[in-house]
Amino acid sequence: MTIKRIALLLLLVLLASSVRAQGGIGNMPRSDLYMLSAITRDSLDGELLAKIDQLRGYAAANKLDSAALFIAYDGMSMKDGAPIKEGKWARAIDLANSDEKARAESLLAKLNKLYAGSPDIHREYFAAFKDKDNPSGMMLLYQIKYGTGKSAHMVSYRFYPIGDQLLLGAIQ
Numbered sequence: 001m002t003i004k005r006i007a008l009l010l011l012l013v014l015l016a017s018s019v020r021a022q023g024g025i026g027n028m029p030r031s032d033l034y035m036l037s038a039i040t041r042d043s044l045d046g047e048l049l050a051k052i053d054q055l056r057g058y059a060a061a062n063k064l065d066s067a068a069l070f071i072a073y074d075g076m077s078m079k080d081g082a083p084i085k086e087g088k089w090a091r092a093i094d095l096a097n098s099d100e101k102a103r104a105e106s107l108l109a110k111l112n113k114l115y116a117g118s119p120d121i122h123r124e125y126f127a128a129f130k131d132k133d134n135p136s137g138m139m140l141l142y143q144i145k146y147g148t149g150k151s152a153h154m155v156s157y158r159f160y161p162i163g164d165q166l167l168l169g170a171i172q
Contacts, residue, residue: 118146
């Protein structure tokens, strides 16, 4: 009887340790996340929030030329009917290009609409993901919940670190 109890206890210990070793959500470990130290994570969190606020200020003042320095090129410009993919997420947009200028204007309009219609703002989530589409290999995701008291919606900001700059890729 004691051998059965010892075997059962050993089985439970082994099962419990294997469950902890899985990591991630469900049975699969997360291989798409960068594990950052708490200091680095908190520093990036604060820097991204400041960058979002700075872009909101440029949007409110309609300073497209200033905001363009912080918006990443997304590879959607056209040349001879085909998208130009070189430099995607690797540089700031060029306002001389009409496609890129239109994208910057739409992002700033979206920022104005978000902040004008949602007085309640709550920071929700920040993570650094591995991304093969840009030279740095990293995409920073920052989620903020915007609300009016009656309703709320989550907005995701995607930033790409390029050198010492953090460039806004998308607002969804």
